[in-house]
Structures are given as C-alpha cells and as structure tokens.
Amino acid sequence: MPLRPSNHLTLNRITMATPAIQVENISKRYGKNVLALNQVSLEVGQGELFGLIGPDGAGKTTLIRILATLLLADKGYAAVNGWEVRRDYRQIRSHIGYMPGRFSLYQDLSVEENLHFFATIFGTTIKENYELIRDIYVQLEPFRTRKAGKLSGGMKQKLALCCALIHKPVVLLLDEPTTGVDPVSRKEFWEMLKRLKEKGIAILVSTPYMDEASLCNRVALIQKGAILSIDEPEKIVSGFDKPLLAVRTNDMYRLIHDLRDFESTHSAFPFGEFVHLSLNNPIWPEAIHAYLAGKQHTGIEIKPAQATIEDAFMELMTQGEMVD
C-alpha cells in the first residue's frame, strides 16, 4: 500500500501533482453477506466535478463515508488530497466539506446560527470566507432568523452546502444533495456546483438521477458495489451504438411488456412519455407498427430517438445484470 507524505512542508509540492481523490481497489463488507463495495477504483482530479451515479443501495454512501473518514474500508487504498483516509483522518477532517445524504443540521437553530456554528468549529468566521458562499447565501439571507427545520427542501440543501463550504475546503464530498429537491432547486444547485468547481474546488457528488450526469466533468456509474464505467458523459453516450426508437401507444404499461417480447428487441425502458426501444439489428419501423397493431395497440407512434446518457446507463446496467 503506497503511503503519501502528509506533513505541511511537502503539502504545496504534492497538491499540484496529487489527485483530489484517489481510490484504489477499495472493498467494504457489512456483516457477512453484504458486499457494499467490491474492488472500487477511481480518481478525481484537482478542480474536477465528478459524479457518482447509481441506484439506491449501489454503495455510493459507503464510498463517500470512507472518503470522509467516517468508515474504514476492509481492503484497498483511499486518499483525499494525498492524505490517507485511515492514518491522516485529522488532516482530512479539517480540509474537506462533507454533506451527508440526510439533512444533518440543527433543526432548532436558525439559518445564521447553524452557519456561525459550523464556521466556528472549523476555526473560521462567516466574514472570512463569505466570498465563497455569497452566491448561495444571498438566497438564504431573507430567512436568516428562521429555524433550519422550517426551511423548504431546496433551502435546506443550500444551507447545508453553505455550512460545508464555510471553511473553504479543498475537496467537497456531497452525498445525494439533490434527492428530494424540486426540479428548479436541483438546477440551481448544480449551477452552484459548477461555479464552485471554477473556483478550483474538487467535488465528488453522488446522485441517483441519471440526467444529472451530463452536468459533470466525468462520471462513474456504480451498481451493486462495483463500478461499471468511468468516463466523460459525452463519451458514455457515444458508446451507445444500438439503433434507438421512441415508441408510444395508448396503453404504455402493456406496451413495455409487448415490446420486450418482440424478437428484435434488445431492451425497452420507459423514458418520459415514450418507451425507448433499442434493437439488436436495424429493422423498419413499419414492422414494429404491424407487430403492435397485431397486439391490439391503438394510437401507435414511432420515431427515431437520439441516445441520451440515460439510455447508455440503462444499457450498461443491463449488461451488469447479465454478468451476475
């Protein structure tokens, strides 16, 4: 296991070269039967916005907690900004911003009191680093004296982000910050992350929403504790090479089942108000139309579709299932 120097003298020299987050073959088991992480490796560069995408129970939270020094991995090497997570946990705790998946601020303290509390325990003041949080905090300012427990979901997450940022961390670890937040606030939240990235803060953000992947520099798709793919979102999309059609009829539920029974179908998934149908071999849409009409579908609409990151993920995940 390679160990990195962690004293202050070498700090400046290594930060340029060392990745913000380094994970090598990390495994973590809960009890005897649950393998939460299986040989996970990834690397997040300085100033990179990195997405960890996967369904519930994929191991996202476990990985983030290991990086936040809150859990110990069974095997493997992990480091944040060159600090090894087990040995240098004190260094990491002083220099990262961590936002847990569950809202974890003091509900009976006001917005301002929460922020002041977290600034002080990190040995700084709101004033000192106000510049960093200003964009976010201006939206919270009108509710300064409101108790955190009485804020809306989106506001809570913005406050939590402020609290995680107030000590000017070098790395931000965000565990599903947009889960349970309305679409408008989600969009705003991602814009904030983008601006933070531009200020040079490396960000690891996990999310179950696949459409958020395209907002990251790079994403890792994780499922059942294993990483399926790590790449830039565009490259993941272009990796999807099967013919894709969007299909709609008046009975969507039956449509998915009927399409999955169709001989040339590779996969069929609901996608908004359409079903995205990928095919094993190119065939004429008329053939599908005839097949569906034969199954008593009405209002049939079929059109070619542009593959999105979600199609690519669904494809990768189906492959992952088949390996199982």
Add this chain to the structure above:
Amino acid sequence: MKQFGIFIQKELFHILRDRRTLFILLGMPMALVLLFGFAITNEIDNARIAILDQSKGEMSQEITQRLVASGYFLIDENLQEVAQIEQHFRQGKTKMAVIFPSELQENMRRNLPTQIQLIADATDPNTATTLINYASAIIGQYVQEQARGQAMPMLIRTEVKMLYNPRLKSVFMFVPGVMTVILMLVSAMMTSIAITREKELGTMEVLLASPLKPAMIIVGKVIPYILLALANTVVILLLGTFVFGMPVRGSLALLGLECLLFVIAALSLGILISTRTDSQQVAMLISLMVLMLPTILLSGFIFPIESMPKVLQVISNIIPAKWFIIILKNIMLKGTGAEFVWKESLILAGMTLFFIGVSVRNFKIRLE
C-alpha cells in the same frame, strides 16, 4: 477555546428552545419534593383506634387518655365485646385496637405480670409497626411512672433517644433520596438522550467529519447539564429547608462539592450508555432500567439496605446512589465534615474514573 464556547452555546440553545423538556426538568424536582413531603409520608398522625376496655378501671382510662394526648391516636369507638374487633377491622375504620383485660387493675396492684393486647391492621405493615411501637412506648412509660417508688427488681428501663432526627420526620429521609434520583435523572438520562439524539438526527456524522475532537464534543454536551443538575440541587435544598424544615448541619461548600462529584459520576454513566446505543429510545430505556430503578430501590432511599437479602446488600455496593445518600445524610443531618465521608467520596470518585475510562474506550471516532 472558541470552538468549545460555541459548542456549549449551541447546546444551551437546544435545551432552552425545547420548552417542554425544560419545564419538566425544572418542574419535576419541585413536584417530587412536594409529593414526598405532603402525600407520600409514613408518619403517623391521628390514626384511628378502637378500645375494648374490659377492666373498666382508672388505669385503663388513664392509658387511653395518654394515647389520645400523644396526638398520634384518635379514638374511633369504644367496643363492647371481642367479636366486634374483627368486624371493625373489616370495615377498615380502625388501624389498631387496644384491649385491656378485666384483671388489669388487680394484677398491677399485686405486682403480677399482666398483658395489654394490641391488635393492628397489618395490610400496611409499615404503619402497623409504627403504631404498635408508639403505643408500646406510651404504655411502657405509664407503667414505669406507676411503679415509681415501688420495688421492682426485675424491671429494665430502656430510655430511647432518637439522634439527628428526634421527631422521626420522613422528610429527612426523602430529601437526600429525591436529590439523588433527580441528579441521576438529569445527569445520566438527559445526557445519554442528548448525545444519542445527535446520532439519530445525523448531526453526529457532521461533527465527526469536522476537526472537533471527540472529547470536546462530549464535554461540550455535558457541561450545560451539570449546570442544570446543580440548579435542581439548589431548588431541592431550598424546598427541603424552608418548606419542610430539613436542616443542613454540615458545610455547604462540602455539600456542593459532593453533589458535583455525584453529578459527574452520573454524567459519565450517561456518556457510557450513549456510546453503546444509537437511539434515544434505547438510551432512555437503559437509563430507566439500569440506572433509575436501582437508584430508587437499592440505594437505601426507600428500603433500608440492612433489611435486604444478603445478595441485594452486596449488589447495592455498586450503586453510586447508595454512597451519595450516605454522604448526604452525614453532611446534612449529622453535620460531619470531610473526615467522615472521605471513604464514600473516594468510592464515588473511583466509580467515576472507571465509567469515564470505559466510555473513552468505547467512543467511536468513526461511524462504526
């Protein structure tokens, strides 16, 4: 230091903003002291008794008068025959019956042994025993007075003097007891709940991922409860002194120090509980079952340790409350100084160190 200050401030906000809990914490000691003082008392006042006077002489009359004059007894009825006694008890009207035999006067005069029968309703054993004791003492004194000047070679006189609590007021018993229970409750239960609440709400996760040292988190959470517990101590002492006339004969400073020692012992127990559990519910249950019950039952607060079975007597030695109650009684009632309570204090201090040691070993710097 600044970090520590803001942490305590935050903790005070939690306590002060949870009005209901605060009200219970401050109101409960008062309610308990007043309850024990006025309602739950085993002192005897105007107990109703029945008299069956078969001798119908002046001696039985005088004894009856003495009984009434003591203030403890009230004549409910003068019975005519033995059969009425049981009927009377069944109706639940009387607590005790006094039966003077017909040969009372005669035997006394001739210096022969004679018997006066006392029958008590022992459905409430404590009251029955107390009534019998009081009545025996009054009758015994009367007999001795009558015998004065006469030669009574076989008689042994016992002179009883109740030290430190001459009037046997139960207040002297329960004020130290209630104080112990309240301090245990506020210190151990409230801290274990406060710490597990941070775990339950997920805020402990954020605190752990911050540069705060675990010791600072714990000490910061505990200090406001020390203040709260000491405030309760003052309230109980004031109520005990001014409402019930409980004396504090020893040094107040020593008393304060001993209270602080016990509070720290209880806090360390609370911390220990919180390191072993993640939910407020479990923390509360453990506090109640493992701490409160022994504190009430095995500390000598309600049941005298000397009259317990040997096993429980041995177990009572590991109950911090037992030692604290001994210390309290020594200082408040006997007015003794540190030279007489150092041993008990040392035991308490040792227990505290042990609990803190185990807590530190058990405290996790990570989530698992």
